[in-house]
Amino acid sequence: MQSKDFVASLEHGLAVMEAFDATHPRMTLSEVAARTGLTRAAARRYLLTLAKLGYADYDGKHFRPALRVMRLGYSLLSTSPLPLMAQSILDELARETGEVTSLAVLDEREVVFLARSQSQRVLMPTIGVGTRLPVHSSASGRAILSQKSDAEVQLLLGHLPIAAWTPKTELDPRAILRHVQRARRLGYAISEEELELGVTGLSIPVPSLRERHRIALTVSTSVFRMGTEEMIERFLPPLRDGRDLLAPML
Incomplete structure (x- = not known):
């Protein structure tokens, strides 16, 4: 039984906003209704309200999140102590490796970039703070999943829309589980050209005693500069x- 203070209409509105992701950046009214379980009439009201408030764009057929949505995410990121604590560590890691470094956190079925180094090298330029990536094919996602049991990983994979980002993206849940098991055994995860051709990510989980966060540190580089073993x-x-510097702060 829900509390009298629970606002169901707000829950539905947020569900409509969360229906959009990397694999569903723009959708029709029917597609939004199907992904949220709302009726077409209800989905239409929420979508048009979001468009009226500036949180969604509508071209007469498709809806997509508007730039104003980013205000919500950046407000959270700017007040969260975790990115602030991690930034100096990421910058030092970038100076030492000469590559792009990042910090990501698990958010339900995706990983979200909380902080990123200011390396001179530019890889995957569309990925920045606040970007969401699939947990199954990213090095950071696999590193984070390695902190979970096989049963938990299988349950999560069973509810994921496993989509291909490149021809090399692993789509078989059993193979993905093996990647996670390997990451658990070795202490690090690899994603070779599964998010962008020519880019490999190396990631390690950062333990948290209180388990407040499921996070990972990642270094990304070009396959044309070095092979995986050298990386x-x-x-x-x-x-x-x-990791050893960041873990005690969590």
């Missing part, structure tokens, strides 16, 4: 140093 040899030690 592991060169970047795993500084990643571990960064």
Whole structure:
């Protein structure tokens, strides 16, 4: 039984906003209704209200989140102590490796970038703070999942829309589980060109005693600069140093 203070209409409005993701950046009214379980009439009211308030764009057929939505995410990120604590560690890691470094956190079925280094190298330029990536094919996602049991990982994968970002994206849940198991065994995760061709990510989980956060540190580089084995040899030690500095803060 819901509390009398619970506002169901707000819940439905937020569900409509959350229906949009990397694999569903723009949708028709019918598609939104199907993803949220709302009737077409209800979905239409929420979508048109969001469009009226500036949180959604509508071209007469498709809806998509408007830039104003970013205000909500940036308000949270700007007041959260975690990105602030991690930024100096990421910057030092970027200076030591010469590559792009990032901090990501698990948010239900996706990972969200909370902080990113200001490296001179530009990889995946569309990815910045607040970007959401699939947990199954990103190095950070696999590193975070390695902190969960096989049963928890299988349950999560069973509810995921496993989509291909590149021809090399692993789509078989059993193979994805093996990647996670390998990450648990070795202490690090790899994603080779599964999010963008030519880019490999190396990531390690950062433990939290209170389990307030499920986060990972990642270094990304071009496959044209170095192979995976060299990447592991060169970047795993500084990643571990960064993890050891960040973990006591969580």
